[in-house]
Amino acid sequence: MNNPSGSFDRRNVLKAGAAVGVAGLLATPKPTWAASEKPIKIGMIDPITSIFAALGHSEIKGAKFAEAEINKKGGIMGRPLQLIVEDGAGSPGTSIDKAARLVSRDKIDFLIGAVNSASALALSQFANKHNLLYVCTGGHVDSLTGKDCHWNTFRTCSTTWMLTAGDFETLFKKFGKTWYFITTDYAFGHAEQADYITQLKKAGGKVVGGALAPVGTTDFSSYLIDVKAKKPKVLCLLLAGDDQVNCMKQISQFGIDKEIAVGGALIELEELQALPQAALYGWWTMEWYWKQPKTPHVAEFVKAYLAKYPGQYPTARSWFGYASVYAIKLAVERAKSIETLKVVKAMEGLVLPPEIALQPGTPAYRAEDHQLMLSMFPGHAIQTGKYPNLFEVSAIVPGAQLALPPAETGCKIKYPA
């Protein structure tokens, strides 16, 4: 710009022209889609950072895998699908900020995501205010499809009630009536513990002790000292993520797993992966598992997933992301519209076909509370296991058999006028 007159000389004009040309080339959309076909946008809020990151990454990978598959097969009603991922960092505040950005900047059509319950509840409320369909991928708290349910919120992962019902009988019958709880101190843990205690009392068992551990507790030794003193038959761990890993390691270092049966509701492949061999023990419930020799389509799915992400087996979280994206696709095609209310209506009662369900039975989003009736996979950790063979599924229990009947969930859906 050392041209004092301010007008462009020939060289500058040529340069600018070339730059515009190159930029144009770079910006040309892929030729598979006609220009008129605007993408259908799904916004995804999941933790990429924070203590929930490992779980978030799995969900995002699953969702991206579904996006690629759908686009390869012609998109949704002939329109391409675009997945836009933002980091919610497991915090309700950040999740809502990012969701607001997705709505105003990217004009998303649908919202999915959340690993932890607090973020899930916040996003559900946000979506309700913005008249947006929200599919919760991984926040388990009962109330999301219970007393805090909304007409526009669906959930792919299970409720805490389903998680606890999945293996309660096994733990109770096999190991005994006196239980001790170590519970993570937030919505997810509280809900799980309440659910277990309800079932324990019904069955005639007794709670001999319990402690709430703040999220991020690294040293569980003092809790374990109390456990030893109370001598329960079952030590029930209701922790999540790193806390669960830390506690299980310390239990094995203290040799407690040799004397007291240890179990709990949810375990994830991501957690088992982080444990040394000595700490692979206990009775737990998985929400989906990659090894189902008798279920059709699962082996193909695992193979294709491994081809996209070498060395990384799909986890329950990957499946949540995968199934949630597909559920939206199926509902949109059923509704033949992307209008929120129409898609919501189409999603009620929607059965996931076998190649997407990747489990026995016919899991459907229940119309009364929008909860997916997915199967539970109770079983135990394999003591001598090597990745990815870390869990032995003892049964696959249909979700509808475990979930509370719709009348008891406390959910009453009110649709907009």
Place this chain on the structure above:
Amino acid sequence: MGLILLFNAFNGLIQGAFYALMALGLALILGLNNTINFAQGAFMALAAYFAFTLVPYTGFWGALIAAPLLAGVIGFAVETVLVRRLYSRKDPIYTLLLTFGLALIIQDMIRTIWGAQGKPLAIPGFLNHPLSNTYFFLTGYRLFVVAVALIGTGALFAVLRFTRIGIRIRAGNADLETISALGVNIYLLRTANFIIGIVFAGVAGILAAGQLGLNPTMGDALIMPAFVAIVVGGVGSLVGSLLGGLIIGLASGITTAFFPAASEVVIYVIMGIMLVVRPRGLLGQEGLFE
């Protein structure tokens, strides 16, 4: 109840020794480098991940020695390229912001290189058992951690007391300008001090990983008790940091016997009381907070 209280008190002291080890590195850097090193936790995590990568080649013991030194090399680069430029600014906010940013960068770097998925760090089998059934919380590994904390602290005091560099570090703590005028190269001295601080962080990080496992955010959980130990024990005093670590470990252990949910909060309550009643901490120098 009496026995449980005793168990918890003892257990708290073990935990306290661990806090003390973390606090020492932090206190060193705070003293001579005048830097509140927020990245200390990230350096702990980094050394632990180095150890994770080295274990298949060198075994646990080799990694315990090599990985902190590797972290020290990174510390050397960070000090000479970045931290050094801010010594002349009197306001501590500059180094605070710098190291806070560094902590975030290191954490994301770890996530990019090693993945967000948590990983186990294998420790030698013979350390992985309780010594007796009654005193089940005394595992070989925990006693080993206490031993390392004691040896590390002892070695640090010996260095500070009997070696020339140690005496200069202490002199620099007392009056940097004077020893500079006496011909000591304070830039070199500060670099050496920073590296020693990071190596200490590295050892603490690896020991923590042996007990807790590895994940990118592990440093966040470790650094706060270390800060509290320093504030309670007294800024600028190494003995104070040691004492502070033991005190908050003990307090947290005893609280757990009565009200487990408050065991994390209690250390901050102690810090709060200390800041009101005696802002310089137990053995601290006057000035930094007064």
